[in-house]
Amino acid sequence: MKLINQRLFLLFSIIILTVSCKKVIDADIVIRNGTVYNGVSDVSLNASIAIKKDKIIFIGNEDDIVINASKIIDARGLIVSPGFIDPHTHADRELKDPGKSHNKPFLMQGITTVAVGNDGDSFYPTEKYVKLYNSNRIGTNAVPLVGHGTIREQVMGKSDRKATADEILKMQALVQQEMDAGAFGLSTGLFYSPGSYSNTKEVIALAQIAAKNDGVYDTHLRDESSYTVGLIPAIEEAIEIGRVAKLPIHISHIKCLGVDVWNQSTEIIESIENARKEGIDVTANQYPYAASATGLKAATVPRWAESGGKDSLFIRYNNPKLKAQILKETKKNIIRRGGPDKLLIVKIDAPEFLGKNLLEIAAMLNIPPEQAVYEVLKDNYARVASFNMNATDISNFMKQSWTVTGSDGNTGHPRKYGTFPRKYHKYVKQEKVIDIASFINGSTSKTAEILKISNRGKLKEGYYADVIIFNPETFKDKADYTDAFQFSEGLVYSIINGKLSVENGVFTNLLNGKVLKK
Ligand SMILES: [Zn+2]
Numbered sequence: 001m002k003l004i005n006q007r008l009f010l011l012f013s014i015i016i017l018t019v020s021c022k023k024v025i026d027a028d029i030v031i032r033n034g035t036v037y038n039g040v041s042d043v044s045l046n047a048s049i050a051i052k053k054d055k056i057i058f059i060g061n062e063d064d065i066v067i068n069a070s071k072i073i074d075a076r077g078l079i080v081s082p083g084f085i086d087p088h089t090h091a092d093r094e095l096k097d098p099g100k101s102h103n104k105p106f107l108m109q110g111i112t113t114v115a116v117g118n119d120g121d122s123f124y125p126t127e128k129y130v131k132l133y134n135s136n137r138i139g140t141n142a143v144p145l146v147g148h149g150t151i152r153e154q155v156m157g158k159s160d161r162k163a164t165a166d167e168i169l170k171m172q173a174l175v176q177q178e179m180d181a182g183a184f185g186l187s188t189g190l191f192y193s194p195g196s197y198s199n200t201k202e203v204i205a206l207a208q209i210a211a212k213n214d215g216v217y218d219t220h221l222r223d224e225s226s227y228t229v230g231l232i233p234a235i236e237e238a239i240e241i242g243r244v245a246k247l248p249i250h251i252s253h254i255k256c257l258g259v260d261v262w263n264q265s266t267e268i269i270e271s272i273e274n275a276r277k278e279g280i281d282v283t284a285n286q287y288p289y290a291a292s293a294t295g296l297k298a299a300t301v302p303r304w305a306e307s308g309g310k311d312s313l314f315i316r317y318n319n320p321k322l323k324a325q326i327l328k329e330t331k332k333n334i335i336r337r338g339g340p341d342k343l344l345i346v347k348i349d350a351p352e353f354l355g356k357n358l359l360e361i362a363a364m365l366n367i368p369p370e371q372a373v374y375e376v377l378k379d380n381y382a383r384v385a386s387f388n389m390n391a392t393d394i395s396n397f398m399k400q401s402w403t404v405t406g407s408d409g410n411t412g413h414p415r416k417y418g419t420f421p422r423k424y425h426k427y428v429k430q431e432k433v434i435d436i437a438s439f440i441n442g443s444t445s446k447t448a449e450i451l452k453i454s455n456r457g458k459l460k461e462g463y464y465a466d467v468i469i470f471n472p473e474t475f476k477d478k479a480d481y482t483d484a485f486q487f488s489e490g491l492v493y494s495i496i497n498g499k500l501s502v503e504n505g506v507f508t509n510l511l512n513g514k515v516l517k518k
Pocket of ligand 1: 408
């Protein structure tokens with residue numbers, strides 16, 4: 001009996017000694033037992049992650065340490081990843097609205113940071129909106145960009161002409177002002193008015209200001225199809241801007257839009273690879289859908305006809321001398337998009353047109369589709385889902401190491417609610433176009449590097465604690481073209497700046513995001 005007691009005493013002493021030798025970490029949250037992808041590695045790790053305040057303070061195994069945490073998350077069977085970063089959204093529409101600033105359509109996809117101000121269209125001035133977002137409180141982090149179209153309009157209105165030297169100087173000063181207010185770079189929408197009225201020289205002059213401030217150039221290309229210069233020359237223009245202005249070029253929602261340019265992905269990939277070899281930092285983002293979304297006007301109306309705005313468009317349209325030419329070009333644009341049955345109205349205030357394609361509307365009104373465009377636009381703003389991409393181009397672009405995930409989320413297209421889970425479910429799990437590590441790395445650390453967001457996008461000690469946990473069996477998009485407003489499934493936890501935003505699949509109602517600083 002005495003011997004047993006002595007042995008027990010010895011055993012306890014050893015245990016106490018080992019425990020007391022272990023380093024003790026005090027944390028707010030510890031995540032254990034998950035399959036961890038850290039945003040960089042090609043393989044998963046089995047690691048615990050400790051979070052204190054807004055930072056990751058430990059990642060690794062617990063053999064030699066003791067973590068005391070008030071909140072313990074058991075992630076057994078789940079995937080732990082850095083929060084997704086979405087480089088192209090139109091979420092600024094929500095963030096400015098206190099009722100919608102939770103940003104749930106994005107948040108429930110696992111997105112913890114969104115870029116805003118894309119396509120050349122930013123809210124002006126940046127300083128005002130940074131303040132507004134922070135005082136509203138926002139559900140995800142936000143990264144502002146300054147829009148070229150916005151700046152051009154400030155200086156030149158909607159006029160369809162080249163900028164004078166003096167106007168370029170004024171625009172440069174405004175870009176500088178917006179960069180000072182927190183913009184991470186310059187965005188352009190060279191397909192849209194008024195960006196489309198600018199030449200390459202003007203864009204370079206403004207991109208140089210972004211370059212001086214260590215910013216990025218993010219572009220909606222001048223042409224993703226065969227509208228004006230053509231897709232490949234539009235890619236070359238973007239590369240030229242990077243070459244001359246000396247800054248990283250990020251091509252948004254890369255695609256081959258319309259039958260005229262299908263299968264050009266191989267050639268485009270080659271020219272991007274060549275530019276990268278030359279030392280120009282070219283990257284792209286992509287959403288995993290075969291339909292794009294845009295305004296009905298942008299998709300079908302000739303740019304010259306809308307110069308000056310909507311009133312000017314209808315003055316020209318009602319002028320018999322111009323009407324025939326406008327209709328002829330509109331018809332061509334509809335064919336370019338794959339025909340009137342490939343243009344589905346997804347957002348409009350007129351219920352009789354909502355959910356119908358242009359062919360159905362034309363039949364309903366008993367007029368040709370190109371005329372129906374103007375009947376619809378006369379009293380409405382309309383957005384369309386435009387079915388215009390092929391599967392080969394989509395997967396070719398997706399496989400590139402320089403392509404990251406970006407939703408281009410805006411109202412009416414399912415991509416706003418579904419991009420990241422859809423890419424995982426359809427392209428990683430079902431079709432195996434890319435593997436899970438490539439998906440995660442291309443939705444986290446690579447995107448952070450592109451936008452130059454510091455200390456996010458990786459699960460790493462000292463980094464901000466933007467962490468998501470999803471169920472690999474159920475992580476999936478639900479939104480589609482008939483109901484684009486369904487939240488994605490399978491996100492179990494989202495932690496933003498160290499605080500729980502989603503717990504057990506449910507939004508916690510806490511607005512943990514902030515506008516990030518460059
Ligand atoms: Zn765009």
